[in-house]
Amino acid sequence: MGTTTIDAPAEPKYWQLRTVLVRTIEDEFHPGEILPNERELSARFGVARATLRQALDQLELEGRLVRRRGIGTLIAAPRIGVPVAEPGESWRIVDGGTVKATTAVADALGLEAGAPVHTVQRVRMTAGHIVGTETLFVPPALVPHIPGFLKETSRARAVLKQFQALEIDGEQRSVELGVAEEEQARLLERPPGIPVLVLTTRYQAEGVTVAVAVSTYRADTCRLTFGDSGVEVREAS
Amino acid sequence: MGTTTIDAPAEPKYWQLRTVLVRTIEDEFHPGEILPNERELSARFGVARATLRQALDQLELEGRLVRRRGIGTLIAAPRIGVPVAEPGESWRIVDGGTVKATTAVADALGLEAGAPVHTVQRVRMTAGHIVGTETLFVPPALVPHIPGFLKETSRARAVLKQFQALEIDGEQRSVELGVAEEEQARLLERPPGIPVLVLTTRYQAEGVTVAVAVSTYRADTCRLTFGDSGVEVREAS
DNA sequence: CAGTGGTCTAGACCACCAG
DNA sequence: TGGTGGTCTAGACCACTGA
Numbered sequence: 001m002g003t004t005t006i007d008a009p010a011e012p013k014y015w016q017l018r019t020v021l022v023r024t025i026e027d028e029f030h031p032g033e034i035l036p037n038e039r040e041l042s043a044r045f046g047v048a049r050a051t052l053r054q055a056l057d058q059l060e061l062e063g064r065l066v067r068r069r070g071i072g073t074l075i076a077a078p079r080i081g082v083p084v085a086e087p088g089e090s091w092r093i094v095d096g097g098t099v100k101a102t103t104a105v106a107d108a109l110g111l112e113a114g115a116p117v118h119t120v121q122r123v124r125m126t127a128g129h130i131v132g133t134e135t136l137f138v139p140p141a142l143v144p145h146i147p148g149f150l151k152e153t154s155r156a157r158a159v160l161k162q163f164q165a166l167e168i169d170g171e172q173r174s175v176e177l178g179v180a181e182e183e184q185a186r187l188l189e190r191p192p193g194i195p196v197l198v199l200t201t202r203y204q205a206e207g208v209t210v211a212v213a214v215s216t217y218r219a220d221t222c223r224l225t226f227g228d229s230g231v232e233v234r235e236a237s
Numbered sequence: 238m239g240t241t242t243i244d245a246p247a248e249p250k251y252w253q254l255r256t257v258l259v260r261t262i263e264d265e266f267h268p269g270e271i272l273p274n275e276r277e278l279s280a281r282f283g284v285a286r287a288t289l290r291q292a293l294d295q296l297e298l299e300g301r302l303v304r305r306r307g308i309g310t311l312i313a314a315p316r317i318g319v320p321v322a323e324p325g326e327s328w329r330i331v332d333g334g335t336v337k338a339t340t341a342v343a344d345a346l347g348l349e350a351g352a353p354v355h356t357v358q359r360v361r362m363t364a365g366h367i368v369g370t371e372t373l374f375v376p377p378a379l380v381p382h383i384p385g386f387l388k389e390t391s392r393a394r395a396v397l398k399q400f401q402a403l404e405i406d407g408e409q410r411s412v413e414l415g416v417a418e419e420e421q422a423r424l425l426e427r428p429p430g431i432p433v434l435v436l437t438t439r440y441q442a443e444g445v446t447v448a449v450a451v452s453t454y455r456a457d458t459c460r461l462t463f464g465d466s467g468v469e470v471r472e473a474s
Numbered sequence: 475c476a477g478t479g480g481t482c483t484a485g486a487c488c489a490c491c492a493g
Numbered sequence: 494t495g496g497t498g499g500t501c502t503a504g505a506c507c508a509c510t511g512a
Contacts, residue, residue: 070510172464177456219414227409307491
């Protein structure tokens with residue numbers, strides 16, 4: 001009889017749970033600490049384990065939690081600020097070669113789909129962690145004289161060198177959400193399907209796009225920074 | 238007996254399903270078309286509906302699908318390119334006022350936590366759609382003379398005007414993944430919990446941060462562009 | 475080995491939308 | 494009203510971790 005509110009549109013349980021957990025995490029836990037296990041939490045809140053997991057999924061997407069199989073659910077460290085296009089970036093070349101351009105890459109570079117492009121694949125290190133991957137695509141026309149007998153990493157190094165010699169006078173970037181497919185996931189040392197921030201950079205010289213780089217950064221642990229911010233790099237526990 | 242491979246680490250069903258669906262979507266469907274319903278799909282692939290949904294969740298996160306309750310699962314239009322910091326952005330003021338600074342905002346502005354800050358809340362329109370929200374925080378010290386009797390939207394307009402009169406000489410931006418809480422979700426006309434790209438901008442004048450803007454963009458439908466790209470705005474069906 | 479999170483199932487009911 | 498996706502349950506088994 002007579003509640004004052006109009007029955008409240010009834011938020012889903014998992015969302016209420018998330019709200020409760022956010023407060024609990026912020027008030028009573030610190031990064032690196034372990035939450036009670038899922039079976040206990042679900043019992044404590046009187047919900048099915050699947051429902052609890054739905055709430056934890058959200059919190060993990062927000063970068064508040066990290067779940068490790070066999071270990072438990074931990075409070076995540078603050079996201080790492082990853083500077084984009086700043087001097088001093090730390091990369092490690094892992095692969096390279098010449099492949100047929102996908103339509104997306106070909107479009108950006110003004111090539112025919114399937115035309116050969118040189119590639120360099122690198123992983124980005126920040127604060128001792130692998131935080132991202134990058135695949136650079138350069139048209140062979142701009143990097144003509146690469147001996148075929150080079151090892152892939154040597155070739156990659158050569159491509160990168162000649163790329164850096166180009167007189168880039170402009171960069172267009174875009175950021176969107178994606179999920180890591182097999183190859184990126186392997187490089188990031190995570191299972192496939194983890195959310196990533198996809199940074200696409202089109203390098204220009206005299207108005208034309210001379211190279212394209214597609215980078216993926218772990219969305220759970222990274223915050224991409226532009227300008228001169230993002231200096232507050234912090235160690236994960 | 239004797240398979241040649243070492244038993245393959247067995248990818249989860251939902252990931253295999255996703256792979257199959259990606260190919261199907263790219264090969265046989267176009268934006269706006271409707272997929273068979275979940276019960277039929279799960280039957281067709283011989284999995285539980287929950288497992289199928291796990292695959293669809295991934296595809297939705299990637300912006301390949303849009304699910305509408307009561308309608309069905311549709312092929313999504315390509316993400317909308319949303320230019321950041323370009324002239325001609327289209328915003329609509331929805332609210333404003335003076336609130337106590339959260340610690341994050343206070344830190345950025347060099348204030349005490351809980352100190353009052355003026356706010357302006359806007360929604361961003363692109364191609365006729367609401368794609369994002371923004372909350373601008375400005376210290377009262379920089380926008381001193383706002384009469385208290387103004388309506389909120391008028392006050393917001395006044396704050397914005399004085400903000401634009403500041404001589405901003407630098408901007409630091411960062412992008413990370415988040416989920417929309419109640420307020421942003423309402424402004425985006427979506428349920429709470431949808432993934433958003435959180436763009437934080439710190440405006441600087443003579444080396445000090447004079448204002449902070451926190452924007453949220455729908456991660457499912459938006460691609461943030463920097464520089465002068467992102468012109469290929471396309472209508473959703 | 476025991477304990478953790480990860481996957482998967484089968485089924486139920488609800489909220490929403492179109493005709 | 495019938496069909497859609499959204500939520501929730503109870504239970505099972507697997508994969509990984511550490512002691």
